[in-house]
Amino acid sequence: TPLPSSRSISYGDFPVKTFMSQSGIEYRIKYGTKRAGMVLSLSYKNITDSDAETFLDHYHSQSGTFERFNLSDATRDAGWEGDDGALGAGAWSGGWRYQGPPTITQVSKGISTISFRLISVLTT
Numbered sequence: 001t002p003l004p005s006s007r008s009i010s011y012g013d014f015p016v017k018t019f020m021s022q023s024g025i026e027y028r029i030k031y032g033t034k035r036a037g038m039v040l041s042l043s044y045k046n047i048t049d050s051d052a053e054t055f056l057d058h059y060h061s062q063s064g065t066f067e068r069f070n071l072s073d074a075t076r077d078a079g080w081e082g083d084d085g086a087l088g089a090g091a092w093s094g095g096w097r098y099q100g101p102p103t104i105t106q107v108s109k110g111i112s113t114i115s116f117r118l119i120s121v122l123t124t
Contacts, residue, residue, distance in 0.1 A: 001054060005045035005113075012038035012120060038120035039099065040071075045113045052112045055102055059116070068095045068121045097121050 012035040019027045044051070062069055102116040 002044055002047050002051055004042045006043045008041045010037075010039040012036055034122060036120065036122055040096065040118045040120075041115070042118070043113065043115040046107055046111050047114065049110050049112050052104055052114045055114050055116070056104075059098055059102055062098060065098045065100065068097050068123070070095050071118065095121055095123070 014033075014035055015031040017029050017031060019029070021027065044055070061067075096118040099117040099119045102114050105113045105115075107113055
């Protein structure tokens with residue numbers, strides 16, 4: 001499987017509930033020690049259609065957006081020169097699931113670009 005051509009990550013946040021008193025004072029309660037809602041966008045540009053098909057097969061094997069899975073460090077961190085665990089949902093949660101279906105753009109005969117978004121999933 002090829003490495004991503006581009007990657008962006010929305011880092012997520014801790015579960016916080018905000019309450020406003022009648023006098024206008026804001027109260028905030030933090031409900032956990034793990035960040036939630038990390039979103040990882042991956043794009044694989046100009047790959048062979050057979051490589052693109054591998055991603056479609058994986059999406060299908062996960063029942064689309066239903067199943068949770070682990071993501072390899074190479075896929076998640078390729079090119080990242082910071083702390084190895086900084087980008088990992090595994091360090092903060094239980095893995096990833098697809099946020100929606102992959103998008104494929106045909107570039108030329110036999111060559112495509114595929115993009116998709118993953119969301120971190122907390123587990124007990």
